[in-house]
Amino acid sequence: MKSPSLTLDRRQLMLGAATASLVAVMPVSLSAQEAASRGGVLRYATLGLDTSDPHRHTGSIAVQQLYVEALTSIGPDGRVEPFLAEGYEVSDDGLTYTFALRDGVTFHNGDPVTAEDVVANVERVRTNVKGGWLASAMKLVDGVNAPDDRTVVIAMKEPYAPLANLLSELWIVSPKSDGWNETITTPIGTGPFVFGEWKPQISLYAPAYKGYWRGDMPYLDAVEANLREDLDKSGAMRVGDLHIASVPRDEARQLAKSGDIHVSQLKDSTWYFVSFNNRKPRPPFDDPRVREAIMYAVDKQAFMNFLAGDDGVVTNQLVMPGHVYFDQGLHDADKHAKPDLEKAKAMLAEAGVKPEEITIEFLSWQENYPQVVVQMVRQLGFKVNHVALDDLGAQNRLGQYDWDMNAMASGPRADIFLRFVRLMSNGPNPVLWGGVQDPELDAIVEKAVAETDEAKRKALYLKAWDRVMDNYYTVVLGHAANTIAIREEVQGYEPGFTWSPNWATGGIAQTWLKQD
Amino acid sequence: MAFAHAHGSAGPQRSGVAVVAPVKDDREARAASEPVSDPRGQRRASALGALVGGAIVALIALAAVCAPLIAPHDPLAQDLLSLNQGPSAAHLLGTDHLGRDVFSRLVMGARVTLLVGLGGTCVAFVLGAVCGLTALALGRIPEAIVFGAIDVVRAMPGILLALLLIVAIGAGTGPVLLALGLSYAPHFAYVARAAYKREAAQDYVRAAGLFGGGRLHVLSLHILPNVMGGLITQGAIILPRCIVTESVLSFLGLGSSPDAPTWGRMVSDASRYLEIAPHAILIPVLALIALTVSLLLVGDAVRAHLDPLRRVQAAKGAA
């Protein structure tokens, strides 16, 4: 299962960059059209940056990949690819992962990256970091060691299939970084850009790292990440104040018309769903028949069309068509592909529910799309008390389990397990999904995680999903990818699978700005 | 004229608790109440203005009361196939970003909007004017306490106070009203104090006190009628400000519930779609302007009617 490192180089060649990279001294631009021109500051705005400590991130991870890299990265197709590791092997029992480190990688302070450094990073995350996606994986790690300077071995207590994917978010930082023992304040990474000046909520200025390991990349002088959460990115894109930005889909459509901007999207999707309160359901919403009836009132097609126009995908699954874990049969059998108000009303009557007498406590974030769902549910005669809250207000209120329904969304993840784990009894932050507590479901997911064979794993995940659907814990409305607007002067950038702007076979390291 | 008078008489009393502020506050309050002291020539225009203003306010109030009869559509009903459409036969004033009928929302919204405006103004009135006047009547110490608290509230950036409050007690109409009331209470309080000091120094009020009238009795019988004019004018300014502030809160993501069709919320929701659906923002903004102008005109007229000095001047002018 050794991944050949050669492919990386070949792809770089295809991108027209490596000609120069092989002979680094040679001046750039053999042919003005194809060769990357150097220089310029790229202004980039997607998500924020919560912390200067790459191991303590709280989820907004779209910026720190500029300056830190991991053993693996997620390719545009969602598959894991070696990154700082040249390749890796998994033992047949799924318990031992052996990583061969890439040669010639240096930290921003010039130190070469050694196996000991990597071990120190894994240990730091294992012992110091309390939350985060890696926490559950790290609990299963039996030991990490470095048999030689270029090899890292991670031994697991039990087989854990998502590990290689999750390691793409275990960033390797020099143990000499300031604050290593507490909170890292100036991370020394290996990325194409250096952690320069950080103004929380405002900006991060990241100048290029001259000693970057990928050929003569990066081509840009620097990246300036705008970290404002409330910025009018569309306006700034049109005026040229930003080069790359994530924008709401309806605004993206407008931008695409302007001519000097093209709109692309992340390769993994955001999925939209309606969840019921599963922890403390209130009658009649504890009855799966009532939940089913309500879902018959929701017109998924109209909803997705409102949300994403032609780009929206209506389905009943956790992933989009084309994804490894997608199942066509299940998709085709979606009972709620089309709304059926009459059936919904009949089912409610059969269950003895009089909607006029019931007020649904409906929670959401402050977005437009939940209002669409609410209005559809109202068609059945229910009164709906729609409470729209900010992130943390919603988080807090959801956790009180004093509501009936919600309409929410969840973004790209490095591994399918990160979607299922939220449906598990002791999963992290289960509130968006109504706090499902179902030991049988837990057991199936755990089996899937431990399964090393991909086909069998998929079957187990599908079995788990069947159970979720049968109980109407949560109902998928559909998928739509996050839209990224890119100005035309930006060359060699195509959004990746997740929010990360840097991965082994593409990203911001190979991006350059066409100068007039 | 009234201004100089107020200072002349409030001056000697200015030895107690608040040395720095009251003078300035009097002026602020006076200035904030934006009185229109028309020279005689403009009185007729003002009367006409008040008439037009009153008619518009009445019209909006009527729309609010009879909204369900006027609105052609359910203000919440969405037509997801015609988002952000301009005016047409089906939708007189077009549709918004959720395909809702703008005209129906405007009419139904008048109700919620006036409720928010009136409610916020009333809360501010009670917190500022009622508490303030009562404290003033009760003596130095209550005055110091209440106005100390009001000073603290005033020093807080109003909108941030409102934000914090709404995040603290949850979104919804109630919290929004409370937040609005709290932020505008100082405006009423200062106007009330300025007028109170002016009146309290008048001979007849002193006489009433000497003849053994209870403090609150004197307040309600002698002072209140003369203070009301300024307070009402103030109310006419605060009311549209409450409506606008609610809009800012919505823009910042903390307004009333997402369903409530307030004009403020309509403005803030539509601001994202300005380019493709300018009508959706222009219509509530125009309504807001019409309401504001009308209220100002009516406020001026009411004040002119209630202000004792004005009445005297008017009588002189007539004679």
Place this chain on the structure above:
Amino acid sequence: MGARLAGTGLGVARLLFQAAGIVVLVFFLCRVVPGDAVDRMTLEGGLTLAQEAALRAEMGLDRSLPVQFVDWAGGALHGDFGTSLRYHRPVSDMLATALPSTLKLAGFSFLVGIGLAIGLAVAAAMSGSRWLAGLVNFVNVWSIALPTFCVGVIAILIFSIWLGWLPVIGGLLMPVLILGMDNAGQIGKPLFEELREATTSAHVRTAHAKGLGPVRVALFHLLPTALPVALAMSGLVLAGLVAGTLTMEILFGLPGLGSLMLNAIHGRDYPVVQAAITVAAVGLVLINALMDIVHRAVDPRLSR
């Protein structure tokens, strides 16, 4: 003299009382807000209940409110506003980044506002022009009925996007003009009313009669009347400016106190909220006190 000193002492006591009141109010309001910084980590990173409890203990969020308050207030007195729960940076650093931008925006728009108001009001009062008086009223209604964010959105569309004249991010001209117009509306109307009374007053008429030019009349006879009123209004205007800068900061991507506070409120980053509001409010109290001194200096009626 003695009375004056006593007055100053009382003034200072009053300022201190206000400042203390603000600090207490903000602190306790912050703690009533549902959700805290740990919730944010849970939301995005996924924590179990046990991990949440441990983190709260680590951040000191599990201690009783009075204890937290004393701890915080003690630090704040020394200019130490603690560490941001979300960004693990000293709050004072974040304030230092935000303050200059806000001061610049607020200062310029205040100057533009007061300048515009005085100019317009004096011109309208002296000329007696109906058209100018109408303009004063127009600006006044504008400032009451039009939320600044709404004007901002429209201005961005026209001047940045359609005409391409001004940047969206970081430009100062548009926000300053928008806020200035807003301020001018609030100050201009009462100022105009005051001046209109003054123009009919005896000494101004005398001045005219003596053959003084309109500019000199304006400078020496009207302006002294105008300034105190304008200054008096400024207190309310300045208080409103903090809110005004907030929406402008959001629209024009400016780093400032307002957006720092807003983001901190959304992130339940109490130390930042507390510090930012405290700084803004105490600053406002000080500016008001300063305005009062200036006010006394320029208004002869008050210095008696």
